[in-house]
Amino acid sequence: MAKESVKLIANNKKAYHDYFIEDTWETGIELLGTEVKSLRMGKCSIKESFIRIDHGEVVIYGMHISPYEKGNIFNKDPLRPRRLLMHRYEIRRIVGKIAEKGYTLVPLRVYFKGSLVKVEIGLAKGKKLYDKRADIAKKDMRRETQRDFKVKNLY
Secondary structure, eight states, X not given: OOXXXXXXXXXXXXXXXXXXXXXXXXEEEOOOXXXXXXXXXXXXXXXXXXXXXXXXXXXXXXXXXXXXXXXXXXXXXXXXXXXXXXXXXXXHHHHHHHTSTTEEEEEEEEEEETTEEEEEEEEXXXXXXXXXXXXXXXXXXXXXXXXXXXHHHHO
């Protein structure tokens, strides 16, 4: 079996800054018209998007897929809600975890896996301001040690 290539379309760095990611799932996405062609050109943003479970279906809101230039009448609304494709038992497990206080679903990245568009979603718990500050301090410490290490190796 050939190894499937993964090509990243969009990444949600803000999610890792604002939330603790507890668990992740890979889902398919239901697309219409020329949305796949637009995604192949990399015209997608998930910065302001969020995920809800409505009537047993997982739906992503606020995901912006720019209209395809050559698409004319086949183009759909760029911000329309899109259904994510998951097994029913996975959805039930997620609903159980979301029922706990403070958990939400956030999209982490959108990518091509072979010829299919996949969305990685994460079960997230919000960070407090002091958690964000602690993460920034850790990142600064790591950067300083790498810089010191580089300087020592140059001499």
